[in-house]
Amino acid sequence: MDIYQENILDHHRNPRNWKLLDPYDFHASDENPLCGDTLEITLRVDENDRVVAVGWDGHGCAISQAAASMLGEEIIGKTLDEIKQLDKDVVLDLIGIPLSVSRVKCALLSLKVLKSAVYNLESQQ
Amino acid sequence: MYDVARIRQDFPILSQPHPSGKPLVFLDSAASSQKPSVVIDAMTNYYRTQHANVHRGIYALSEAATHAYEAARDKVKSFINAEQREEIIFTSNTTGSINLIVQTWGRQNLENGNVVVLTAMEHHANIVPWQILAAEKGFQIKYIPVTSDYLLDLEVFERILSEGNVKAVSVGHVSNVLGTINPVEHIIERAHAFGAIAIVDGAQSVPHLPVDVQALDVDFYAFSGHKMCGPTGIGILYGKRHLLEAMPPWQGGGDMIARVTLEGATWNDLPYKFEAGTPAIAEAIGLGAAVDYLQGIGMEAIHQHEAELGVYARERLAEVEGVQCYNPAPPYASGVATFTLEGVHPHDLAQILDYEGVAVRAGHHCAMPLHREVLCIHASVRASFYLYSTREEVDTLIACLQVARQRFL
Numbered sequence: 402m403d404i405y406q407e408n409i410l411d412h413h414r415n416p417r418n419w420k421l422l423d424p425y426d427f428h429a430s431d432e433n434p435l436c437g438d439t440l441e442i443t444l445r446v447d448e449n450d451r452v453v454a455v456g457w458d459g460h461g462c463a464i465s466q467a468a469a470s471m472l473g474e475e476i477i478g479k480t481l482d483e484i485k486q487l488d489k490d491v492v493l494d495l496i497g498i499p500l501s502v503s504r505v506k507c508a509l510l511s512l513k514v515l516k517s518a519v520y521n522l523e524s525q526q
Numbered sequence: 527m528y529d530v531a532r533i534r535q536d537f538p539i540l541s542q543p544h545p546s547g548k549p550l551v552f553l554d555s556a557a558s559s560q561k562p563s564v565v566i567d568a569m570t571n572y573y574r575t576q577h578a579n580v581h582r583g584i585y586a587l588s589e590a591a592t593h594a595y596e597a598a599r600d601k602v603k604s605f606i607n608a609e610q611r612e613e614i615i616f617t618s619n620t621t622g623s624i625n626l627i628v629q630t631w632g633r634q635n636l637e638n639g640n641v642v643v644l645t646a647m648e649h650h651a652n653i654v655p656w657q658i659l660a661a662e663k664g665f666q667i668k669y670i671p672v673t674s675d676y677l678l679d680l681e682v683f684e685r686i687l688s689e690g691n692v693k694a695v696s697v698g699h700v701s702n703v704l705g706t707i708n709p710v711e712h713i714i715e716r717a718h719a720f721g722a723i724a725i726v727d728g729a730q731s732v733p734h735l736p737v738d739v740q741a742l743d744v745d746f747y748a749f750s751g752h753k754m755c756g757p758t759g760i761g762i763l764y765g766k767r768h769l770l771e772a773m774p775p776w777q778g779g780g781d782m783i784a785r786v787t788l789e790g791a792t793w794n795d796l797p798y799k800f801e802a803g804t805p806a807i808a809e810a811i812g813l814g815a816a817v818d819y820l821q822g823i824g825m826e827a828i829h830q831h832e833a834e835l836g837v838y839a840r841e842r843l844a845e846v847e848g849v850q851c852y853n854p855a856p857p858y859a860s861g862v863a864t865f866t867l868e869g870v871h872p873h874d875l876a877q878i879l880d881y882e883g884v885a886v887r888a889g890h891h892c893a894m895p896l897h898r899e900v901l902c903i904h905a906s907v908r909a910s911f912y913l914y915s916t917r918e919e920v921d922t923l924i925a926c927l928q929v930a931r932q933r934f935l
């Protein structure tokens with residue numbers, strides 16, 4: 402099945418929250434060395450650790466970038482604990498169509514970067 | 527007359543339908559070529575009627591297998607015009623051949639203060655083995671840069687040589703990304719003038735061009751069976767006899783010894799000193815059949831056909847808005863067209879082309895330094911042609927690119 406459904410192409414053409422936040426509370430970046438796709442995320446949370454703003458940047462294939470755009474919309478309003486509970490099905494459901502093994506990696510880069518950020522694996526401002 | 531329609535009939539996979547139901551347009555032969563029936567049949571026939579281990583049995587079947595295995599060596603020897611059959615060593619692939627050189631000749635001859643010269647357009651197979659040994663031995667690696675015309679910068683090469691201490695120069699004959707045919711004859715001559723040995727990665731040349739190792743005066747030459755119509759699992763290392771004689775063995779085990787005692791061992795003669803364990807017998811036989819097949823068509827004719835397709839493909843690509851090609855101009859160009867399409871990531875492009883039955887490669891093609899540090903891109907799309915490729919396939923590729931562009935705009 403053609404994975405370039407209209408929703409994916411739409412997020413690819415007009416990615417949501419595609420600007421890094423400054424200041425931010427959480428930040429992470431990572432890359433898929435195999436294909437060179439890169440993603441960077443910044444998050445801002447309120448006093449209850451609820452995400453109030455997301456900012457992405459990066460480049461790569463339509464799947465990796467659209468997945469980040471979709472996931473970013475999904476997590477606004479969620480608490481850090483809720484984000485820690487997210488698993489890969491969330492991203493795959495957002496994509497909505499079956500991906501081949503090699504493309505699943507593209508889609509999941511966003512989740513990996515998001516988790517690094519909330520687990521504070523990189524610098525916190 | 528080069529009859530591509532006839533040649534295509536020799537390759538069963540080319541008439542198989544693609545999962546999309548469309549005809550298969552296979553444009554990834556630089557990664558691995560398809561196989562003609564004669565190669566498939568030679569291997570099947572060996573397993574059905576001739577299989578036994580080689581060099582060991584005192585019985586007819588083993589002798590037949592040994593004969594067939596060694597006949598393949600003779601075919602490879604004449605294919606690249608080596609002087610002696612002892613100079614042809616069977617390995618697993620180009621990667622295995624280069625690692626063999628690095629771990630034997632390199633380990634024996636390189637030390638702190640020495641320099642090994644590579645190029646910025648090398649495949650990882652001709653970079654990483656050297657880096658591993660350099661980390662251990664402390665020698666330095668210097669790279670010949672790539673010019674904006676996608677050629678090697680020979681002035682810088684000359685400067686590197688004159689800076690001194692160069693012990694080995696190891697270059698790809700044809701770049702697997704750019705398709706550049708490098709002036710290896712000149713590079714080898716200059717390396718020798720400075721007392722260095724010359725190694726050539728021939729993974730992308732032996733399948734596509736006539737290669738004469740004696741005329742080149744190259745010291746080591748490495749290539750793979752699977753890119754030249756042969757099977758996977760077999761590679762070739764050519765080495766000048768006096769160098770191979772002086773080198774220690776790499777892997778120890780059966781076949782590579784003359785005599786073993788509980789205290790030690792002595793080594794078998796060439797080429798067996800470097801062929802420890804049961805070799806890839808069926809694969810060698812398949813490779814021999816591939817050599818016969820390629821010779822039957824003629825390497826000059828194959829090269830001509832691919833070079834023409836390359837020119838045609840790059841001309842047609844130039845018609846597509848947003849395409850940038852990364853290939854040199856003739857006579858340095860070969861049957862490769864590497865490009866990016868603005869606004870469509872190479873992986874997305876390859877996926878969309880696959881929906882249309884067109885198989886191309888997208889990514890860094892095992893040449894990350896070339897992509898990131900020279901071309902300043904993360905990935906590219908590569909269409910590579912072989913003896914069975916056609917102009918109609920190029921036309922299909924171009925038509926699909928136009929469709930992809932429309933969809934992503």
Ligand SMILES: Cc1ncc(COP(=O)(O)O)c(C=O)c1O
Nearest residue numbers: 619620621649651702727729750
């Ligand atoms: C120029 C070059 N060198 C080395 C290799 C490695 O070949 P193999 O994977 O058969 O060892 C390749 C194949 O991709 C190549 O194109």
